[in-house]
Every structure is written in C-alpha cells, then in structure tokens.
Amino acid sequence: MEGVQILVDGFAISALYALGAVGFTLLFGVSGVLNLAHGGTLVVAAMIAWLVATGLHLGTATGALAGVLAGLAFAFATYAAVVRPIQRSRAIPREETEIFILTGTLLWGIMCQTALAYIFTTNPITVPALIGGVVPILGVRTPRNEILIALACWAVIGALWLLINRTRTGKTLLAASINPRGLTLLGFELSRVHLLVWAIYGVLAGFAGVLLATFLGASSDAVGPLTASAFSIVVLGGLGSVGGSLVAAYIVGYLETLTAYLVAPTLRSIPPLIILILVVYLRPQGLLGRR
Amino acid sequence: MALPRFRLLQVSVLIVVIAALLPLWLSAYILGVLTTAYYFGVFAMSWDLLFGFAGEVNFGPTFLIGLGAYTAALIDNLLGWPIPFCVAAAALAALVGGLLLALPALRLRGPYFGLVTLVAVLLLQNVIVIFAHFTGGEIGMTVPDVLSVDAGTNYWIALAVLTISAVLLFGYSRSPLGLILQAAGQDPVEASSLGFNVAKHKLAAFSVSAVFSGVAGAMLIFYLGSASVDVVVDLAIAVQIIIAAVLGGRRTILGGVIGGVFLIAAGQVLLPLGQLSTFVVSAIALLVILFFPDGLLGHALRRSEQE
Numbered sequence: 001m002e003g004v005q006i007l008v009d010g011f012a013i014s015a016l017y018a019l020g021a022v023g024f025t026l027l028f029g030v031s032g033v034l035n036l037a038h039g040g041t042l043v044v045a046a047m048i049a050w051l052v053a054t055g056l057h058l059g060t061a062t063g064a065l066a067g068v069l070a071g072l073a074f075a076f077a078t079y080a081a082v083v084r085p086i087q088r089s090r091a092i093p094r095e096e097t098e099i100f101i102l103t104g105t106l107l108w109g110i111m112c113q114t115a116l117a118y119i120f121t122t123n124p125i126t127v128p129a130l131i132g133g134v135v136p137i138l139g140v141r142t143p144r145n146e147i148l149i150a151l152a153c154w155a156v157i158g159a160l161w162l163l164i165n166r167t168r169t170g171k172t173l174l175a176a177s178i179n180p181r182g183l184t185l186l187g188f189e190l191s192r193v194h195l196l197v198w199a200i201y202g203v204l205a206g207f208a209g210v211l212l213a214t215f216l217g218a219s220s221d222a223v224g225p226l227t228a229s230a231f232s233i234v235v236l237g238g239l240g241s242v243g244g245s246l247v248a249a250y251i252v253g254y255l256e257t258l259t260a261y262l263v264a265p266t267l268r269s270i271p272p273l274i275i276l277i278l279v280v281y282l283r284p285q286g287l288l289g290r291r
Numbered sequence: 292m293a294l295p296r297f298r299l300l301q302v303s304v305l306i307v308v309i310a311a312l313l314p315l316w317l318s319a320y321i322l323g324v325l326t327t328a329y330y331f332g333v334f335a336m337s338w339d340l341l342f343g344f345a346g347e348v349n350f351g352p353t354f355l356i357g358l359g360a361y362t363a364a365l366i367d368n369l370l371g372w373p374i375p376f377c378v379a380a381a382a383l384a385a386l387v388g389g390l391l392l393a394l395p396a397l398r399l400r401g402p403y404f405g406l407v408t409l410v411a412v413l414l415l416q417n418v419i420v421i422f423a424h425f426t427g428g429e430i431g432m433t434v435p436d437v438l439s440v441d442a443g444t445n446y447w448i449a450l451a452v453l454t455i456s457a458v459l460l461f462g463y464s465r466s467p468l469g470l471i472l473q474a475a476g477q478d479p480v481e482a483s484s485l486g487f488n489v490a491k492h493k494l495a496a497f498s499v500s501a502v503f504s505g506v507a508g509a510m511l512i513f514y515l516g517s518a519s520v521d522v523v524v525d526l527a528i529a530v531q532i533i534i535a536a537v538l539g540g541r542r543t544i545l546g547g548v549i550g551g552v553f554l555i556a557a558g559q560v561l562l563p564l565g566q567l568s569t570f571v572v573s574a575i576a577l578l579v580i581l582f583f584p585d586g587l588l589g590h591a592l593r594r595s596e597q598e
Binding site: 034082085086089091092095098099100102103104106107108110111114115117118224228231232235239267269270273274276277280281284 | 342348394395398399402403405406407409410413414417421477526530533534537566567569570573574576577580581583584585
C-alpha cells in the first residue's frame, strides 16, 4: 500500500523535477549559460499565476497562462539585463565570461527573491488545482490533479523533443549545441538562436513554476533551493544532456519520496546530495554526459 | 610601474594607522559594526585567493568558515579549552575541510567544482541541524568564553587579525608562489608543461584559504559569543562574501577588505529599507560587475597604472 503510494507520488514529483530542470540544461547545452536565477523564473511564474487566479479571481486556467507568460518575460529580462551585457562586455576577458555570468545571474536571482518577498511576503502560496476529485490507483486514493500534472509535464517534454528533433528550427538548436561556429558558417545568426533558446527556456520554466504552484506550492524563499535542486539534477544527469536530466530527475524525485515516507520528511534532501557528490567524484561528466 | 605599488603600500599603512585610532572617537555601536566587517574582510580575502589566483569558484566559503566556527564553539563548550587552543583547533578542522574540497577541485572544472562546494555547505547545514543536541540546531549555540566585553578591545583584535591576514595573503599572492598559482589557475596545461606541479600549488592555496577562513570564523563567534547557522554557515552569507570580493576587485586580495566594509556598512545605512536593503546591495554589486568588472580597487589600480 505504502509502496504504491511512493510509486505514484514519486512519479508525479519526478515529472515536475524533470520539467523544471530540462529548460536549465537546454540553456546550458545551446548557449553555455548556467542561469543561477533559474529558481527566480519558476517562482515568478508561480506568483503571477497565483495573483491572476486567486487575487483577480480569473480562474486557474487564465492564471496558468499568465504565469507562463511571466516566466517568458522574466527569462527575456534575465537575458537582456544580465547575460547579454556580460557576453558583450569588452572589459571582461573571454575566459572569465562564464564566472561573471554565474555571479551576475546569482545576484539577479537574489534581487528577484527579495523583490518577491517584498511584494508577496515570504508566505507560501498555492494555486487551486486545475481539476478536483480523486481516483483510486491500485487502492491508493490519488488526486486527479496529481495525474494531470504528471501528464502535462510529459506532454511538454514530448513537445520539446518533437521541436528539437523534428523541426528545422529545433535542429539549429541542436547544431548550436554541437558546433556553434559551424552554424554561423552556414549563415545562421547565432544571437537569434540564443534568443530562441531563451524563449523556449522561459516557456518551459514558466510551465514548471505554474505546475509547482498547483502541486507543492511556492514561496519567495524557494528561489535559492529551487535553483540548487535544478543545478544538482542537471549535473547528476550530465550538463547539457536533456536525456540525462530526465533520468536524474527521476532518481532524485524517488530518492526524496522514499526518504520522506520511510525515514523522515525533514531528511529528504540529504540522500540526493550524497549521491550527487559520489557521482561528481567518480564520474564528473554525469550519468549521461558527453566528454 | 613601481610607483603605484609603492603608493599602495603607503596608503595601506596610513589606512591601518587611522583605523587603529578610530576607537578614540567612534561610538561602541559603530565599532561593533566595523568589527564584524573586518572579519568579513578576511573571509573575502581568503575567497579571492581561491577565485582570483587558483581559478576555482568556491560557492561555499561558509563551509570552511562554519567548520572552523563550530569546531571552536563545540570544543569550548564540551572541553572548556582556552580560546587560543579552540582557535587552533578551528584552523586544523578548516584545513582538513579545505583539503577535502581540494580533492574534487583537482579533478573537476568550473561549474562542477562550484556545485560540490555548494553541496558541501548544504550538507554541513544539515549535519548541524541533525545533531541539534550538541550544536543547538537552527537556533545556534552560545560559547562560554568571549574575547572581551569592551568594544574597543574587540575592535583592535579584529583589526589585528585583518591586518596580519592581509599582509600574509597579499604577500603570498605577490610572491613567486602566487605567480605560479595564478598561472596554474589560468592555464593549468601550460603551467604544468613549464614544470610546475599544479596540484601541489592548488593544494597549498586551498590550505591557506581554509586556515584563514577557519581562524576568522572562530574569532567571529568568540566576538559574538554565539555560533549559529544564520551567521557562519548559511548560503546567504556565502553569497555576501562572494559579492564583497567581486565588488572590491577580484585578483587584488586587498579589494576584499574594501568590499567587506562597504557591504556591512551599506547594510547598516540601508537598514531603514528593511527587506529591500538586500535588493539594493545586490543591485549595486550587479551594476559594478556589469560596468566595472575589475571591482572598486581593481578599477582604481588600473587607472593609476595608466597614468
């Protein structure tokens, strides 16, 4: 009975983790940017969805749409205000761009967190479920919303897969991640590809933030921890490997759920951290990483 | 070329003399703020040694600081050793922690190592909370011994720690060893092809950085009279140290002092803004990074060299 419960809950949580991390890893794979304001994008989307859905009484569907748009807008703001100025700066040596982007986005994330705490307070918010009711799965009463969330996550990830592997635009993203110089030689404007990947990232993170708000809830304090868990999932799977992130999300999601049910909910974050350190020591490129 | 460096020495001596005389006319409250700021300056300088010279992004300077601080606090509480012995034990504990961190750093590059340091802080924080019976958990623990009850004495001790650390760390960074370290950080392949043992120099840098972090962390809690996660371990503190070092100017060591004092002072000045003070400080740091990537001191030094 408890076993099935862990299987079901773990599946939904892991699907959410996967969606939350996939944009982060795509962004790194295509443009080499580790966005340490990632948690900020998720929470901004969650807060706006909550504001529109319950503050303005426009319903969860409208709220969700507004949240995704807010995630997109925040992603563009991060790119325009922090990442692009650093990439274009002449005063910053090229080999140090990466470190400056890490520090810059970290500061941007803290600004986002404090601004959100000022506007919305640090109290956690929950967006009302899209659909109510429960269905039994093998004797476990499962909220329909939880099933919907798992399906929605996989639908979005599936759409991303189709976009990358089956469309011309998506293939330019793939090419940019393999050989950016080759892509420019073929006449593609690299800055446009970057803009596109930031847009996709914004939509993915926006979706993840909204779904998070309807499932586990969100608060401004979650900005840092969310960034940290996305970062660890992505490194565990292998930086830049979308498939690896999906596998890693399920490992982390199930480990946390197992610990929460069988040991103690307060210790849930520890086993993934230990696994992560072990993997980084023994296999620095991550589970499915290249190089 | 020699002139600015000579001027830097003169200015530094002048600043230390003025700083030593400050207790004559400043209030105990302001002295207290500066005392914290000076320990913060040591944290930032130790961080810059790893970041600016060894080329390692340490997202968790508070792992080393917290290790030192909690070791000192636990020994003082459980064994009742005198303060100097507690501080020595803190240095030792931080050294072990630094070597543990250095192991992955020798194998991993950039973001991977950064993540390990981040995780190290989270694990330390969890361990402190789990063993709340000894460590006081999230509330923290008081230490029976304090350095002094007089604000002036505490201030002078902090200034002495800061000055000694600054001289040693700055001397290390400008010595031939520091130069090799910088080469190892910027291009490990070329440095090792020139015959330098990259691993040895990086291990040395980690050890030095760890010892200074641990000692300053222990001194800070003996000044405050208590150790808590919010003050010496939390990631927010780690981020502040990074901001201080980058703000002051990376690869300058002394910039960390300027950044640390600026950050703590700004926090006090902006106190009326409440929650928004962090927002303003982060925004200032972001603007400095975007427009003066060399930091305050780095920018000033470059200007004077160009003249």
